[in-house]
Amino acid sequence: MTAETLRQPGVRERLEQLGYLLKHTFSLVGRDPGILRPWIRMCLYAAVMVSLFFYSVISIWGNNGGTLPLLLSLGMFLYKYFYYTRQELRQSWLVTEALQGEKRSAAEAKARVKTLKGSARGIALMDMLLNGMLSWTLRFGPVGVLLSFVLKGLREVWDLVNHYLLPSVVVDGYGMRESVSRMGRLKESVPETLAGVFGIDVASRAVGTIMFPVYALTLLMGLVIGLWVGDSLPGYSLGDPLQGSNLAGAGPLPETLPISVLPILVALWFAKLFSVVLERMTTSVKVIYFSIFYMRITHPDDILDDIRDELEAYLRLEAKDPDPVASPGLQSE
Known part of the structure; x- marks a missing residue:
């Protein structure tokens, strides 16, 4: 896989891809609840990590401690790469087993991934390295911006x-x-009908596209509530933003307009929770998609005969609705 084979979809295309995948993925393989468990675990992990961070920020801002939750959230942030990789490996294995008509338990998935510790650590470290380097380069001005691209x-x-x-x-x-x-x-093994999607980064950056207006709206709501609350929460007051400015006392504006930062932090907290859940959902959908793609390329004869047509349409991101009823091998027992 080289940079030349990677095709980035446009904004509209990536949102359409994400919508299609969210709509059809679980109708194909979501009949086995076990496939969803790794996603649920990742969502819970992310929610706890984010909540610890925002709780610590709110506590420190209000002089109520918060150092321990901050350290715990930072520890979870570093460990998340390893935890997420293991869960994604489990989910990938459960999907590929379901395509063969096997319904595996969480314990079996855990045991399978446990035998792959070295590879799991390697994938997690590479993920951590690239994300860490990207954050690090932004500190070096114009040169850092070029490196970040x-x-x-x-x-x-x-x-x-x-x-x-x-x-x-x-x-x-x-x-x-x-x-x-x-x-x-x-x-070289990709069927001609699927060659066009082999190098597509499916639903790339769709979460960021969705979350930008969400963050803007929640920040605005937090700001409005912060102005409404005013200085009733003295520990979180930002002071009087109009005092001493040219706008103070002009027309209907008061001499002072105190604002509380607490509603802003809480609004960002909820927006971030929504963001990490959506991000984990998108990642899980991509894991499922590429696991099916991999099986179609490397082990086509192992896939149940009665679901191949539905999978083919799904992999091509076609509008045709896969029929979950016609996929008995993927249904719960």
């Missing part, structure tokens, strides 16, 4: 490669280096 491109390529790595590691037991080396040969 390069690293963003690498991260987008890695995001696509990563989703091919997961099933390669967990299904066939290939190591990370061997899996990467096989990707060039994988393209």
Whole structure:
């Protein structure tokens, strides 16, 4: 997989892709509740991490402690790469087993991933390295901005490669280096009907596109409530923003207009919770999509005969509705 094979969808296309995938993914493989458990675990982990962080910020701002929750949230932030990778590997394995008509338990998925510790750590470390380097380069002014563009491109390529790595590691037991080396040969095995989507970073950056107006709206709501609350919460008061300005006392405006930061922080807290849940959902959908894609390329004969047509349409991101009733191998027992 090279940068040349990666095609970034436009804003409208990525939102349409995400909408299609959210609508159809769980109708194909969501009949087995076990496939959803890794996503639920990741959502809970992310929610706790974000809540600890915002709770610590609110507590520190109000001089009520908050150091311990902050340290815990930072620890969870560093560990999340390893935790998420393991959960994504479990989900990928559960999907590929379901395509073969097998319904596996959470314990079996855990045991399978436990045998792949080295590869799981390698994927997590690479993910952590690229994200960490991207944040680090932004500190170096114009040069850092240029480096960040390069690293963003690498991260987008890695995001696509990563989703091919997961099933390669967990299904066939290939190591990370061997899996990467096989990707060039994988393209030769892609059916002509699917060649056009092999190098697409599906639903790329769709979460950021959705969340921008959400953050803007919640920030505005927090600001309005903060002005309404005023200085009734002295520990969180930002003071009087109009005092001493040219607007103070002009027309209907008062001499002072105190504002509280607490509603703003709470609004951002809820927006971030929504963001991480949506991000984990999108990631899980991509894991499922590329796991199905991998099986279609490398193990087509192992897929149940009565779901192949639905899967083919799904992988092409066609408008045709897959019929979950026609997929008995994916239904719960």
